[in-house]
């Protein structure tokens with residue numbers, strides 16, 4: 001379990017607010033790993049070893065594991081067990097359903113006795129409302145990371161619809177901030193939407209934002225920091241493909257470490273500029 005205070009301490013200590021996304025596709029990992037009993041776990045293990053001093057969070061994306069059935073679930077459980085406990089470990093599941101179903105999703109990802117996994121945080125869709133988010137909040141100390149303004153091109157389809165209280169994504173943030181404090185609630189905001197961060201901070205001055213979309217999706221880290229950083233940093237920036245697939249050869253873990261280091265150094269510079277470290 002990682003509290004807000006511990007998260008901020010980690011950021012200052014590691015001079016990083018990087019989240020490494022474990023979107024591990026068995027079709028994309030180096031061929032030599034196929035000799036191992038669980039190639040996906042072996043890949044993740046080496047990526048974690050190479051990056052753990054450079055990041056403060058990991059985010060396995062559930063889809064990549066679920067797509068492989070029972071074997072994938074085992075890789076996810078083994079990966080969770082291997083994740084450094086001082087990192088904020090996020091399951092990117094993007095769940096959302098009525099209460100009794102959400103109770104089961106929460107059990108699947110938060111209750112180690114039931115499922116073999118207990119992540120610190122889960123990504124959740126806000127579409128079905130408060131009663132569908134409460135299941136996750138009922139686990140003391142666990143974080144909900146609610147989709148607000150996503151990096152996808154399709155974010156314009158619903159998230160920018162006008163409501164009485166502004167854009168739908170603004171309403172989502174305002175309302176969800178009445179459900180839990182900034183010590184339990186984060187929002188997803190895509191790095192591709194960097195110019196929106198000033199506006200988002202009006203509604204979410206203290207919340208940490210999970211920011212995917214740098215690297216493969218072309219988001220700009222410097223702009224994200226310029227408009228979105230708070231006195232506590234307030235940002236967890238995710239990169240998946242650009243780090244984990246930096247090389248497809250024997251040196252893949254080394255290459256991932258080098259890519260993570262590049263981002264960490266940029267982050268260190270931003271934290272210094274903001275006077276946080």
Ligand SMILES: O=C(O)c1cc(=O)[nH]c(=O)n1[C@@H]1O[C@H](COP(=O)(O)O)[C@@H](O)[C@H]1O
Pocket residue numbers: 021023061092123149150151152188189190212213214215216217238239240241242
């Ligand atoms: O919730 C997310 O993590 C997420 C939200 C969003 O708006 N955009 C987005 O790309 N993501 C996730 O962030 C990761 C981005 O991966 P890369 O584009 O490879 O760095 C993927 O796991 C996506 O599912």
